[in-house]
Amino acid sequence: MTGRRGVIATLMFALGSVGVAAGVLHARESSYSLPQVTERLLYLKSAKAADRLALSFDSVVADIYWIRTIQHYGRDYKNRKQTNRFELLYPLLDLTTTLDPHFLIAYRFGAHFLSARPPEGPGRPDQAIALLEKGLAATPGRWELAHDIAFINYLYTGDFKQAGIWFDKASRMPNAPPWLKQLAATTLARGGDRKTAVEILLRMRSSEERYIQLAAERALMQIAAIEGAEQLTAIVNAFKARTGRYPTSWQELIAVRMLQGIPGDPTKTAYAYDPATGTVSISEDSPLMPILPTLLGK
Numbered sequence: 001m002t003g004r005r006g007v008i009a010t011l012m013f014a015l016g017s018v019g020v021a022a023g024v025l026h027a028r029e030s031s032y033s034l035p036q037v038t039e040r041l042l043y044l045k046s047a048k049a050a051d052r053l054a055l056s057f058d059s060v061v062a063d064i065y066w067i068r069t070i071q072h073y074g075r076d077y078k079n080r081k082q083t084n085r086f087e088l089l090y091p092l093l094d095l096t097t098t099l100d101p102h103f104l105i106a107y108r109f110g111a112h113f114l115s116a117r118p119p120e121g122p123g124r125p126d127q128a129i130a131l132l133e134k135g136l137a138a139t140p141g142r143w144e145l146a147h148d149i150a151f152i153n154y155l156y157t158g159d160f161k162q163a164g165i166w167f168d169k170a171s172r173m174p175n176a177p178p179w180l181k182q183l184a185a186t187t188l189a190r191g192g193d194r195k196t197a198v199e200i201l202l203r204m205r206s207s208e209e210r211y212i213q214l215a216a217e218r219a220l221m222q223i224a225a226i227e228g229a230e231q232l233t234a235i236v237n238a239f240k241a242r243t244g245r246y247p248t249s250w251q252e253l254i255a256v257r258m259l260q261g262i263p264g265d266p267t268k269t270a271y272a273y274d275p276a277t278g279t280v281s282i283s284e285d286s287p288l289m290p291i292l293p294t295l296l297g298k
Contacts, residue, residue: 164188
């Protein structure tokens with residue numbers, strides 16, 4: 001559908017920087033003349049009831065619920081003080097994909113929206129995986145859905161065994177890219193070490209799907225930030241070994257030429273430093289926060 005293609009185009013970068021959800025919402029509202037939906041209410045709570053009522057217009061109604069999904073996500077992303085944020089995300093996606101079981105983009109984008117950790121999303125990879133499995137049941141053989149289940153298991157749940165199993169399943173499906181077999185073997189053999197994570201993310205960054213590219217790029221920057229904090233910690237410890245105390249600030253390390261300037265993560269946000277404990281960490285103000293726990297392994 002023309003409307004569906006327009007929505008997809010605006011979503012291509014949403015996962016790489018979830019802050020653009022507001023922009024997605026604006027783009028959607030510029031293209032459609034649907035009324036504003038401000039109340040936190042589902043008109044129909046039963047996906048089966050919606051399917052029956054839609055009669056032969058299932059695809060049209062699915063598009064409308066997909067638009068509502070984007071509205072809901074965008075508004076809750078912008079409103080950090082809203083209670084019960086993203087509460088309608090899964091029900092709306094369930095309605096959308098029941099009305100149109102072949103709505104591939106709703107499964108794939110929806111799963112990544114569901115997986116995003118607070119405050120960027122609900123942090124529900126379990127719901128994301130359930131949605132993708134629903135998609136596979138409706139459209140068997142779509143390697144993209146199996147691939148996304150593996151990706152979410154790897155990045156969000158830390159279940160590396162399941163990630164490897166699903167990469168393998170995806171590799172055996174029609175038209176699957178050949179690199180999936182190697183990815184499955186690497187994941188099953190080495191699990192969650194950081195080197196494996198980088199290998200997987202580099203392959204994800206080569207994906208034809210822009211949102212996968214951006215999600216992988218963000219995760220790679222998070223790994224670079226973690227490694228930067230570790231390197232700075234080593235410098236702080238070297239200063240203590242030399243002087244018997246932790247440096248009072250980054251400026252003191254600059255003064256003794258142990259640093260060339262105030263260190264920043266890949267987004268140029270300065271690292272946080274606690275002179276009392278010598279702890280170096282990624283700043284809470286960094287766009288890379290929150291850091292996914294699955295990326296912390298060495």
